Amino acid sequence: MHEIAMVEDVLRIVEEVARDNGISRIDQVNVVIGEYLMVKPSLFEFAFMAAREGTRAAGAGLTIETEQVELECPGCHHRYSPRKINYNCPRCGNPNPLITKGKEMFVKSIEGDDNTG
Amino acid sequence: MEIKVMKRVLDRNRDMAARVRDRLGSSNVVMINMISSPGAGKTSLLEHICHLLGDKMRIAVIEGDVATDRDAQRIKKYEVPIVLINTDGGCHLDSNSIDIALGEFDLDNLDVVFVENVGNLVCPSHFDLGETLKLAVVSTTEGDxxxxxxxxxxxxxxxxVLNKIDLMQYTNFDHSSFLSGLREVNSPVPLFEVSCRTGEGLEEFMEWVLEEAGN
Known part of the structure; x- marks a missing residue:
């Protein structure tokens, strides 16, 4: 259900960007969701479709790109992708790697025009 | 026309969490965000904490509850400052409600704030409250x-914290499978096996709480 809070924030961001760029109708919203967040794209999309009503993105499509988790070992500086849920460094066994990618969710871009029609 | 945006979602929650962290830091207060599924024993654990550590450190509690004040009522008898946040159906607490709740406390006269998050293993993990640390509570009756x-x-x-170890023998909870799963996800994390009903294992856990609270 927290997908609703995320989607509301996505819509707040895209509304702001559209307003600043003179876009009255958003056709497409492109978001990137880090794998670490374990957000189910279908639930996110469902929440988006419900929440977009009454905004400039009311008719917008949504694409969700999943960003894979990338890790860096603070001990031996090995960079690697985890195998499933075990994040331990495969080289030295360090259990506390830094998550360098795949932990964030962000709005990548929007597409639209200033045609109110 | 395509416009590059590259803006992080939930940044406002993150910014407010940073503010909460600053507030706590300047008053030297530790905040512990307790997360579990409904019925795992967060409130029971908090009752033991208030009872056993109430004279060793200055405790305050923020109770996140979907609709009732039942948990808050249970904590009230320990005479610690308490703020109830009803989320009205919401599945998690956010940093803004914590920031408002902290306004009810005299932070300079506190050592630890315990936040009992809404019972849910998924959503609360996504919302940084500005806590010093997260404490996961799980129980044997939920499965391994x-x-x-x-x-x-x-x-x-x-x-x-693994609660309800007194009930383990009556369930199909596989202790070794739980341990290997936990170690796969987080190999160094301390695990406290307790029973809030019998009191077993609580002593060791309380020592950890005192240590984390800086006492």
């Missing part, structure tokens, strides 16, 4: 697969 099913919480937890 929780760490591997909800890895985000168990990766971020500074410690894990």
């Amino acid at each position: 697969d929780k760490p591997v099913k909800y890895p985000m919480l168990f990766k971020e937890a500074r410690a894990v």
Whole structure:
């Protein structure tokens, strides 16, 4: 259900960007969701479709790109992708790697025009 | 026309969490965000904490509850400052409600604030409250697969409490499978096996709480 809070924030961001760029109708919203967040794209999309009503993105499509988790070992500086849920460094066994990618969710871009029609 | 945006979602929650962290830091207060599924024993654990540590450190409690004040009522008898946040159906607490709740406390006269999050293993993990650490609470009656099913919480937890160990023999909870799952997700995390009903294992856990609270 927290997908609703995320989607509301996505819509707040895209509304702001559209307003600043003179876009009255958003056709497409492109978001990137880090794998670490374990957000189910279908639930996110469902929440988006419900929440977009009454905004400039009311008719917008949504694409969700999943960003894979990338890790860096603070001990031996090995960079690697985890195998499933075990994040331990495969080289030295360090259990506390830094998550360098795949932990964030962000709005990548929007597409639209200033045609109110 | 395509416009590059590259803006992080939930940044406002993150910014407010940073503010909460600053407030706590300047008053030297530790905040512990307790996360579990409904019925795992967060409130029972809090009752023991208030009872056993109430004279060793200055405790305050923020109770996150979907609709009732039942948990808050249970804590009230320990005479610690308490703020109830009803989320009205919401599945998690956010940093803004914590910031408002902290306004009710005299932070300079506190050592630890315990936040009892809404019972849920998924959503609360996504919302940084500005806490010093997350404490995951899980119980034997929920099954042994929780760490591997909800890895985000168990990766971020500074410690894990396994409650209801007195009931283990009556369930199909597989202790070794739980342990190997937890170690796969977070190999160094301290695990405290307790029973809030019989009191077993609580002493060791309380020592950990005191240590984390800086006493």
